[in-house]
Amino acid sequence: MVRRRRAGATGAGCLIWLLVFVLVLYVGIPLGEVYLRYAEYKDAMRQELRFRANLSNDKIRAHLGTQADSLGLPEEAADVVVTRNGNEVTVEAEYDEIVKVLGVRRSIHFKPSASDTY
Numbered sequence: 001m002v003r004r005r006r007a008g009a010t011g012a013g014c015l016i017w018l019l020v021f022v023l024v025l026y027v028g029i030p031l032g033e034v035y036l037r038y039a040e041y042k043d044a045m046r047q048e049l050r051f052r053a054n055l056s057n058d059k060i061r062a063h064l065g066t067q068a069d070s071l072g073l074p075e076e077a078a079d080v081v082v083t084r085n086g087n088e089v090t091v092e093a094e095y096d097e098i099v100k101v102l103g104v105r106r107s108i109h110f111k112p113s114a115s116d117t118y
Contacts, residue, residue: 026101026102027101027102030099030100030101031099031101034097034099034108037071037072037073037097038097038110038112040071041067041068041071041073041077041093041112042112042113042114044064044067044071045064045080045091045093045112045113045114046114046116048060048063048064048067048091048114049089049091049114049115049116049118050116053089053116053117053118054118057082057084060080060082060089060091061080061082064078064080064091064093065078065079065080068080068093073095073097074095074096074097076093076094076095076096077093077095077110078093079093079094080092080093081093087117087118088115088116088117089115089116089117089118090113090114090115091113091114091115092111092112092113092114093111093112093113094109094110094111095109095110096108096109096110097110
């Protein structure tokens with residue numbers, strides 16, 4: 001009885017899959033961190049409007065600026081624009097994050113915003 005090995009069962013096959021996995025992690029972790037901070041900041045904006053929309057624009061700006069700083073975002077992320085239209089409040093910011101992956105530096109532009117009524 002002759003048994004054939006399955007594809008990838010050799011030492012070289014396992015090594016290739018391991019290298020691919022490590023490469024995906026090496027590229028994915030820095031990118032994932034940047035997008036996770038963006039999502040957390042956007043969620044902080046939503047929470048701010050949900051629970052504190054009746055505060056002054058300056059207080060909303062100050063609180064979101066503190067959130068941006070605690071998340072480790074660039075300074076321009078703290079430049080929050082608060083606009084009111086009747087009982088609707090909108091907050092938005094713009095910033096760029098620089099990510100270095102495989103020796104290449106890339107700038108990623110983010111524009112988080114949130115809107116709510118009170």
